[in-house]
Amino acid sequence: MSVPPNHTAAAERATFQAVRPVLLALAGIAVFALAGCDREKSPASQPSSGALPGTSAPPPPSLSTNRPAGDAPPGMVWIPGGEFVMGGPALDSAVQQRAAAHPGEPVCSGLVAGFPDAQPAHRVRVGGFWMDITEVTNAEFERFVRATGYITIAERKPTAEQYPGADPEMLVPGSAVFTPPDEPVTLSNPLEWWSYVPGANWRHPLGPQSTIEGLENTPVVHVCHDDALAFCKWAGKRLPTEAEWEFAARGGMAQAEYAWGAEFRPGGRWMANSFQGHFPIQDTAEDGFRGIAPIRSFPPNGYGLYDMAGNVWEWCSDWYRPDIYGPRASAGVTLAPAGPTDSFDPDEPGVAKRVQRGGSFLCSDQYCARFRIGTRGKGAPDTGSTHVGFRCVKSP
Ligand SMILES: [Ca+2]
Ligand SMILES: [Cu+2]
Numbered sequence: 001m002s003v004p005p006n007h008t009a010a011a012e013r014a015t016f017q018a019v020r021p022v023l024l025a026l027a028g029i030a031v032f033a034l035a036g037c038d039r040e041k042s043p044a045s046q047p048s049s050g051a052l053p054g055t056s057a058p059p060p061p062s063l064s065t066n067r068p069a070g071d072a073p074p075g076m077v078w079i080p081g082g083e084f085v086m087g088g089p090a091l092d093s094a095v096q097q098r099a100a101a102h103p104g105e106p107v108c109s110g111l112v113a114g115f116p117d118a119q120p121a122h123r124v125r126v127g128g129f130w131m132d133i134t135e136v137t138n139a140e141f142e143r144f145v146r147a148t149g150y151i152t153i154a155e156r157k158p159t160a161e162q163y164p165g166a167d168p169e170m171l172v173p174g175s176a177v178f179t180p181p182d183e184p185v186t187l188s189n190p191l192e193w194w195s196y197v198p199g200a201n202w203r204h205p206l207g208p209q210s211t212i213e214g215l216e217n218t219p220v221v222h223v224c225h226d227d228a229l230a231f232c233k234w235a236g237k238r239l240p241t242e243a244e245w246e247f248a249a250r251g252g253m254a255q256a257e258y259a260w261g262a263e264f265r266p267g268g269r270w271m272a273n274s275f276q277g278h279f280p281i282q283d284t285a286e287d288g289f290r291g292i293a294p295i296r297s298f299p300p301n302g303y304g305l306y307d308m309a310g311n312v313w314e315w316c317s318d319w320y321r322p323d324i325y326g327p328r329a330s331a332g333v334t335l336a337p338a339g340p341t342d343s344f345d346p347d348e349p350g351v352a353k354r355v356q357r358g359g360s361f362l363c364s365d366q367y368c369a370r371f372r373i374g375t376r377g378k379g380a381p382d383t384g385s386t387h388v389g390f391r392c393v394k395s396p
Contacts, residue, residue: 088121117322225381237392251302272310312389
């Protein structure tokens with residue numbers, strides 16, 4: 001996400017996105033999964049994270065845009081596919097001017113820098129597919145867990161073998177919870193507002209005392225990429241590729257600033273669940289929701305999809321690298337890209353990450369702004385948090 005524009009080179013090098021292993025190793029430090037809510041860095045030298053499990057050549061892409069006859073699968077809508085301009089979120093001149101005029105004021109560095117990992121805009125073609133109309137809810141995830149007995153990663157006890165060097169006391173099941181500080185903090189250290197909470201998981205989103213009772217229609221959270229894949233398998237679905245996700249989010253509009261058009265609040269209306277007020281200490285909830293919102297709380301986009309911006313981050317199937325768009329741009333139209341075969345995140349070299357999209361209820365123009373369409377997030381596959389969920393797609 002963002003840091004003050006005048007922050008130092010040292011801060012630039014600091015890790016902003018600790019993940020589960022790091023967290024556990026840090027013993028006592030509560031962290032993490034900022035899921036794209038960190039600053040970007042310019043893609044410079046980019047080694048890969050090495051061999052990645054589960055990476056194999058994807059099947060040849062289908063570019064068919066023919067909608068199969070018959071009814072849509074329950075809860076899904078047909079996304080027609082086609083050619084579109086991917087990435088290239090615009091620089092925000094108002095934000096840049098504000099940042100220049102008030103060098104001490106925190107502002108989303110992504111907005112100032114123009115989201116370098118999402119540049120440049122380039123042409124992509126994807127085939128048609130079915131997509132979940134909403135993010136997967138607690139009720140749906142519960143059905144999956146009842147049917148399969150699946151235990152999410154956050155519910156499993158991490159072992160010393162998995163996390164060598166970790167403080168044994170930290171080797172307890174848990175997950176990252178947004179815990180806002182009481183007083184203003186610099187935006188350079190996400191540890192100020194993320195805590196590793198033992199006992200936090202999808203059934204207990206804020207910790208052991210919390211419950212999902214009454215939250216049946218709220219997106220499930222604390223699901224990591226591995227958990228999402230297990231759900232997809234059970235449901236006979238899959239995660240979207242990053243290109244499919246963005247095609248769908250654009251709702252048929254070419255190169256709009258937001259999933260719903262050019263303006264953040266058309267006619268003064270809130271179009272997505274985001275963060276208002278002073279990040280991270282006070283969310284004034286002007287959009288009606290402090291924290292997560294039930295599905296369908298905001299208007300759908302052009303394809304009838306809800307929450308393609310804000311609310312919770314959504315896992316995609318692609319590995320994350322910040323440097324993939326450049327080569328594509330010079331290659332003409334990229335056909336149904338499934339992402340790179342390795343991962344690299346300059347913010348956390350050595351930790352392989354998957355792409356996340358859409359931003360969350362914690363995104364604000366002050367700190368992250370990943371509700372802007374075309375921007376990208378990332379997270380380690382074993383790491384969920386209070387603001388990471390998913391939705392599935394299905395090939396025809
Ligand atoms: Ca909100
Ligand atoms: Cu954000």
